[in-house]
Amino acid sequence: MEGKSQRGVRLRPVDLARPYGLSTQAVRNYEEAGVLPAAERTASGYRTYTPLHARALAAFLALLPGHGHRTATAVMRAVNRGAADEAFLLIDESHAQLLEDRRTLRAVENALRDLGPEARDPGPEAGESGPPGSPAATFVGPLADQLGLRPATLRKWEAVGLVRPRRDPLTGYRVYGEADVRDARLVHQLRRGGYLLEQIAPLLDQVRAAGGLAPLEAALTDWNSRLAARGRALLAGAAELDAYLREREGPEAQP
The missing domain is CATH 1.10.1660.10 (Multidrug-efflux Transporter Regulator; Chain: A; Domain 2)
Structure with missing residues (x-):
């Protein structure tokens, strides 16, 4: 009126x-x-x-x-x-969506900090699995030991598309390249932070779209600025x- x-x-x-x-x-x-x-x-x-x-x-x-x-x-x-x-x-x-986006950003930032420099910058061959015997590759058992997980947990993550190891054509064993190890470490940190598997999937999409964690770190500054502008x-x-x-x-x- x-x-x-x-x-x-x-x-x-x-x-x-x-x-x-x-x-x-x-x-x-x-x-x-x-x-x-x-x-x-x-x-x-x-x-x-x-x-x-x-x-x-x-x-x-x-x-x-x-x-x-x-x-x-x-x-x-x-x-x-x-x-x-x-x-x-x-x-x-x-406002609730903005808060959720801020929490997502914080989770990624925390995960990157906890991963350590070697996982953030795996080198020029990141993303390539390499042959089974190369330094860039590992198998499900050793990787599970590194992360303190059961191999079944890694297989579950694979089933929902969070990690994507290739199969060795001769043995059929899962082979985790550097990018796969990076993804597994990131999933592990986010799970420890309380994130559900379905919440982690879009974060990994961001990592893959950026070409790795190192480029993503630079993108986080812009992400933070955009959230602040939205607020x-x-x-x-x-x-x-x-x-x-x-x-x-x-x-x-x-x-």
Whole structure:
């Protein structure tokens, strides 16, 4: 519901669009999508907006960086139909996802620290299994002994795709190359940190996509920066949404 401060003030679509470099069509699209409250129409059919609509647009654009388009749109739709609790739930879910992402990052950082330098930088042949007798290769028993595990545990990790040893064509034995040993060490550290196998799989995908742990370490700085930016964006979005909610409630609802 519009507050008294909005009465008598009328804005054109271009007045909303210009400050953000948007087109007037974008403003109309946001209204049709429920991001903005419904506009009034003149006798000739032209849309007229108010400062409340401008505040709604500012809130939506501020929500985008932290929540993404889908959630930001859902938040604004919920607010505009009077379902603020639904909007707050969506916001809580975004914060919960950010917290989970931070925990994932911390788990990777801790695992890298605990692995030691020899596992982080296995050398130029990392990722190559090599022949069974080469220094780059080991078998399930010796590797299990190194990690203090049972061979059955390594086989279980293999069954779910966390480690991918090749098979020796003559003996059929599992052969773990340096990349396989790296993955096994990382899985071991994450399991010790309380992570489930299904939670570890996407982390290993990150390691493999980066080409190893050493490149991943450099990527962690960027990952951390992006999480910090997302957290800051969530704060900025919350401030603008709160201003919009206060504007909708009107001066009588102000403290």
